[in-house]
Amino acid sequence: MVKYSREPENPLKAAKARGSDLRVHFKNTHETAAAIFGLELKKAQTYLQNVIDKKQCIPFKRYQNGCGRTAQAKHFKSNSSQGRWPKKSCLFLLDLLRNAESNAELKGLDTDNLFIHHIQVNAAQGGRRRTYRAHGRINPFMSSPCHIEVILQEREEAVAKPEEEAGKKSKKKQPRLKSGASA
Numbered sequence: 001m002v003k004y005s006r007e008p009e010n011p012l013k014a015a016k017a018r019g020s021d022l023r024v025h026f027k028n029t030h031e032t033a034a035a036i037f038g039l040e041l042k043k044a045q046t047y048l049q050n051v052i053d054k055k056q057c058i059p060f061k062r063y064q065n066g067c068g069r070t071a072q073a074k075h076f077k078s079n080s081s082q083g084r085w086p087k088k089s090c091l092f093l094l095d096l097l098r099n100a101e102s103n104a105e106l107k108g109l110d111t112d113n114l115f116i117h118h119i120q121v122n123a124a125q126g127g128r129r130r131t132y133r134a135h136g137r138i139n140p141f142m143s144s145p146c147h148i149e150v151i152l153q154e155r156e157e158a159v160a161k162p163e164e165e166a167g168k169k170s171k172k173k174q175p176r177l178k179s180g181a182s183a
Contacts, residue, residue, distance in 0.1 A: 004016060017150050018149040020124070022146055025089065026146040037119050044116055121148050128142060
């Protein structure tokens with residue numbers, strides 16, 4: 001059994017999925033995962049599908065150096081309007097979400113009530129190839145694969161707060177005395 005970086009509070013109400021050494025760029029996948037964190041499962045899946053169709057973009061907040069600007073990125077809380085449409089990252093995350101959803105169905109959870117409780121992308125060991133340069137030199141041609149883990153959790157029903165009894169006195173704050181004054 002593999003170890004996740006975080007365990008859900010209630011394992012009976014959660015479903016997990018993970019992928020190791022996936023051949024998809026780490027930086028693009030990190031930004032894509034940050035964009036869908038906390039969303040409901042169905043909303044996340046439609047959002048990723050819209051990114052693939054270029055109807056919405058992924059805002060690039062951390063790895064944004066050299067990233068172009070687009071009007072679609074203005075809808076997000078970011079200082080810049082930088083965004084991209086990382087198709088391969090979206091496809092890998094959609095597959096992972098589909099896997100976690102089927103794990104949840106197997107556990108008997110309500111798939112309409114699931115949300116992304118935890119998603120994490122770690123850089124994996126780089127793949128090494130070579131590229132040939134001028135004057136007989138050889139330089140490395142590295143790939144940046146990643147590990148992804150997802151935990152879906154069922155949203156708990158909101159419980160109404162019980163009303164306080166009428167007999168209890170509420171404490172009122174007394175005005176603060178100025179220095180040197182006594183009560």
